[in-house]
Amino acid sequence: MTEPHRPAEQPWRRVHPISPFIRSWSVLLIFVYLITSFSVRELQSFIEAVNLSIGQSLLIMLGIVVATLVIAAGVYAISWWFYQFRITTDAVELRAGVIFRQRRYMRLDRLQAVDIVRPFFARIFGLSKLSLHAADGAETTLTLEYVRESEAERLRREILYLASGAQDDPTLDPTSASDDDTSPAFPGTATAVPDYPYADYLAQYVQHNPHGLNQDVEAPNQLRAQQAKTPSRELLTIPFSRVVGAAIVTGLSTGLMTALMGGGVTGFFMWLGARDDGFQAAVPFGVLMLLIFVGIAVFTTLATAFAQVNTNFNFTARTSDSGVRVTSGMLSTSSHTIPPGRIQGIQVTQPLMYRYFGWYRIQVTVAGYGLADPSTTVLPVGTFDDVVMMLSVLAPDPGIEYASDLLYNAMKYTSDDDGFTCVPARARIWQPVAGRRHGYRTTPTLLLIRFGRLRPNLAMIPHERIQQSAVHQTLTDKLSGTASARFITPPGPVRVDLKNQEPAALVQLFFQEAEIAAHARRISDKNQWMAPEELETFEKAAEKARVAGESA
Secondary structure, eight states: OOOOOOSSOOOOEEOOTTHHHHHTHHHHHHHHHHHHHHHHHHHHHHHHHHTOOHHHHHHHHHHHHHHHHHHHHHHHHHHHHTOEEEEOSSEEEEEEOSSSOEEEEEEGGGEEEEEEEEOHHHHHTTEEEEEEEETTOGGGOEEEEEEEHHHHHHHHHHHHHHHTTOTTOTTOOGGGOOSOTTSOSSOOSTTOOOSOOHHHHHHHHHTTOTTSOOOOOSOHHHHHHHHHHOSSEEEEEOOHHHHHHHHHHHHHHHHHHHIIIIIHHHHHHHHHHHHHHTOOOSSOHHHHHHHHHHHHHHHHHHHHHHHHHHHHTTOEEEEETTEEEEEEOSSSEEEEEEOTTOEEEEEEEOOGGGGGGTOEEEEEEETTTOSSOGGGEEEEEEOHHHHHHHHHHHSSOOSSSOHHHHHHHHHHOOOTTSSOEEOOGGGTTSSTTTTTTOEEEEOSSEEEEEEOSSSOEEEEEEGGGOOEEEEEOOHHHHHHTOEEEEEEOSSSSSOOEEEEEOHHHHHHHHHHHHHHHHHHHHHHOOSSTTOHHHHHHHHHHHHHHHHHHHHO
């Protein structure tokens, strides 16, 4: 693969000198333990064979351990010396390895997200790991391990600055930014306002909102003036009490399900073995089974609750012209930054155990994160107000007025005249519980897919992010005279399929999405969102799409 031309050769940089130790400290400790235990075990036989004193033998054993550590330090030093990276105007490059050489190359116009992760052991030394996610899949993640926390923040700003295509703008200099999260990502003059109309976007959700969020957004210009003073705006912080409450609720439900499944299987085989062997237990079998159930439930509940608290502790979401930034973590902290326009799909979910408390969860699909990446959860537990605040950034243009009404009704209610095209009556035998809720509707900017009754879900897919559409018939479709569809996006947690819909309506949706997605992609899709040449090309493509849409 031919690398793009560079106007000037950039110098190679190295990570922190103790990075190799941080990456493989557990392996080193295991190796030292094996050497030490082997020496202690063989010490007596060694003394008897060589006829040495105990002091001489201990010195020999200590010398072996010291020699092992010296050799390991030498190997680590060589590993660190050959682990280098550099950041150019169009890519981030990494080369590593002595015998088996590795070289990674990530184009900045393919950048999808930037994560700063601080594992517990690395935090002891004040180090962080920088992960860059590309649009080509989770296996293409480029990781820089490890740099100081302040340097990680500076590298994040530098990479996002170059990825935006703004390197030709003299007013934007990432090297002058402070490490405070409240500082602008691309600081210019003191009165510069980032090109992110947060107040205007929020107004589209909040105006005429009878469901909560009493924030006044009637004067967007006033909020913009306030934003000029603090360009990096904090959207929300999840209270610790809610994090603990959600963890307990989730832990209890997970523990109960695990106890029923695991304890049931264990109890069945124990009962089967006791019956075949004629074993007479001292403790009644029912009491033993109860203890097994309780033990499994308590262990699973505590483990799940602690894992969730550890992950969602001090969860904070911010927005700036760098994109959406989410930070969280207790023992190990993480910070995820998603540049503008990189979100492929959004899904609002209300788990069954959250419904009593009025809590919701938001997950997103981002190319490069994959299906199981925890970074796809951008709101682990929040109120309806929090959902509206997050959607004002994740889906800033809902395409309709009173978007909060649409969101609230889609999550709370089900009716035949709520704007959603749902499963016809003849096909609800295949979806007896959620058939009336499973349906879709469109806005000028989004495709909405609603599903689930006990666990309501609403998927929101921007038209320009639909890469491919397919209409097909399953066995249940053939039996009921319906059709199903799938709208292809990068892998992620957001649901992108429709089942058991009217064929005529679904085929019409198929052709509409093909046309709308092509036009929307021209209007909305930019790889380097601040590059002058790309902005010029973007404006031409957008105008062409508008003319084609008006003449259609």
